[in-house]
Structures are given as structure tokens and as C-alpha cells.
Amino acid sequence: MTEIPKNHPRYESLRIRELLVRGVEEGVTSKAGLIAHGRGEAFDYLIGERTAEEAELAERAALGALLSAKNPVISVNGNVAALVPRETVLLSERVGAKLEVNLFHRTEQRMKAIRVKLEEHGAVEVLGTEPDAKIPGLDHSRGLCTEEGIFSADVILVPLEDGDRAQALSAMGKQVITVDLNPLSRTSMCADITIVDNITRAFPNMLTLEPLEIDLDNRENLSGMMKLMCKTLSSLYE
Numbered sequence: 001m002t003e004i005p006k007n008h009p010r011y012e013s014l015r016i017r018e019l020l021v022r023g024v025e026e027g028v029t030s031k032a033g034l035i036a037h038g039r040g041e042a043f044d045y046l047i048g049e050r051t052a053e054e055a056e057l058a059e060r061a062a063l064g065a066l067l068s069a070k071n072p073v074i075s076v077n078g079n080v081a082a083l084v085p086r087e088t089v090l091l092s093e094r095v096g097a098k099l100e101v102n103l104f105h106r107t108e109q110r111m112k113a114i115r116v117k118l119e120e121h122g123a124v125e126v127l128g129t130e131p132d133a134k135i136p137g138l139d140h141s142r143g144l145c146t147e148e149g150i151f152s153a154d155v156i157l158v159p160l161e162d163g164d165r166a167q168a169l170s171a172m173g174k175q176v177i178t179v180d181l182n183p184l185s186r187t188s189m190c191a192d193i194t195i196v197d198n199i200t201r202a203f204p205n206m207l208t209l210e211p212l213e214i215d216l217d218n219r220e221n222l223s224g225m226m227k228l229m230c231k232t233l234s235s236l237y238e
């Protein structure tokens with residue numbers, strides 16, 4: 001890893017980038033994952049790189065939904081595995097959710113590398129490498145999943161997800177929860193609960209926050225986040 005001086009004003013942001021670069025080198029993260037992260041960073045600037053009130057509410061609502069689910073599943077991709085492997089495992093333990101690797105740019109090598117990474121961080125069982133079901137409406141390998149996990153899940157947490165797949169999961173009647181810094185993405189718009197926060201803050205928060213069982217108005221929550229972004233921008237003009 002590149003040595004980043006701790007007193008660099010952008011230390012945290014550079015440290016997170018290095019995690020992704022290492023993820024690519026380990027065969028965990030796709031190259032496209034680096035681009036996706038850059039898009040996320042831009043939106044993170046607009047929310048002041050901190051957890052907003054709306055995001056905290058969504059994090060608590062997500063915990064409530066996962067805890068009251070019959071078969072909750074956390075879907076893990078290459079960015080999630082690089083950024084928050086330990087927190088992902090701890091969160092799955094906290095809410096009793098299964099872990100399943102599910103990739104947009106699927107290769108058998110990356111599926112295995114992510115499974116091994118999660119196991120190294122304490123996961124006992126990681127589904128996904130032996131798929132036996134398909135998400136209806138998704139072509140090619142993007143739709144592959146397991147019957148025991150994603151296919152039969154009633155509540156699914158799909159962080160940093162592609163819009164097509166989020167929509168397909170929603171069409172299956174599942175309650176979809178996402179973490180996405182872009183409140184305008186198709187995933188953010190179609191999810192039942194969207195946490196507009198950096199996953200590097202959202203997952204650690206979700207290990208300690210109090211769960212809340214509420215019927216979150218996702219549209220209202222998203223519009224709160226968009227207003228915050230506008231406010232941050234306009235404050236720069238004042």
C-alpha cells in the first residue's frame with residue numbers, strides 16, 4: 001500500500017482509496033469498482049463527508065427491518081468486501097443475516113476471493129459460489145444466486161448495487177435496503193430503504209445504533225438528502 005502521511009488533510013479519503021486499490025490487486029474488487037467509488041466520493045463531498053440525520057434514521061430503520069425479517073440476506077460485492085469486510089461479518093451476526101457474494105462483473109476467481117476474504121474476517125458461511133437459482137429478468141451471470149440465500153430472502157441489503165438488479169429484486173417482492181451515496185441512482189429510487197451515506201460510515205454505525213421499526217418514507221428521506229446537498233453547495237456561494 002502507498003504510505004499516506006497521517007497529517008495529510010485528505011488522509012481518510014486517501015486511506016479508503018488505497019483499500020480499493022488493494023482490493024483490485026487481491027482480485028476482490030473489479031476495475032469498474034474504482035470508477036464507482038469515484039462517483040460515490042463526489043456525492044460524499046456534497047453531504048459534507050458525514051452521516052446526515054436522514055441517513056442515521058435510514059440506518060436505524062434498516063436494522064429494524066433486518067431484525068424482523070424471516071430470511072435476511074446481505075449481498076456482498078467487490079467494493080463492499082474491500083472497504084468493510086469485518087463490519088459486514090459483524091453486521092450479519094448482529095441481525096442474523098446470511099452473507100451471499102453476488103457480483104455484477106462475475107468471475108469465479110473474484111467470487112472465491114471475496115468468500116475467502118470474508119472468511120478471513122470471521123464469516124462462518126458465505127453463500128454464492130455454488131449458485132442454484134436465478135433472479136428472474138436478469139440475463140447472463142448477473143442473475144445467478146442461491147435458493148437458500150438471495151432467492152428466498154424476504155429482506156435483502158444490497159449496498160452499492162446496480163440499478164437493474166435492485167429493480168429485479170424489488171420485482172420479486174423483497175424488501176430492498178441499499179447503501180448508496182447517490183440519491184438519484186435507480187437503486188436509490190427503487191429501494192424501500194436507501195441509506196445515503198458512505199458504507200465506511202454506514203456499516204460501523206449499524207453495529208451500534210438502536211434499531212427502529214418504522215415504515216420509512218423513502219422518497220421523503222431521499223429528498224431530505226438532496227436538500228442537504230443543495231444547501232452544502234449554496235453555502236459555498238455565501
Ligand code: PTJ
Pocket residue numbers: 029030032033034036037038039040041043077078079083102103104105106160161162163179180181182185197198199200
Ligand atoms: O463487484 P461487482 O462486480 O459486483 O461490481 C460492483 C460495482 C459497484 C462496480 C457495481 O455494482 C456497479 O457498477 O455499481 P454502480 O452502478 O456504479 O453503482 C454503485 C453506486 O454506489 C453508485 O451510485 C455510487 O455513487 C455508490 N457508491 C460508490 N462508492 C460508495 C457508494 N455508496 C456508498 N459508499 C461508497 N463508498
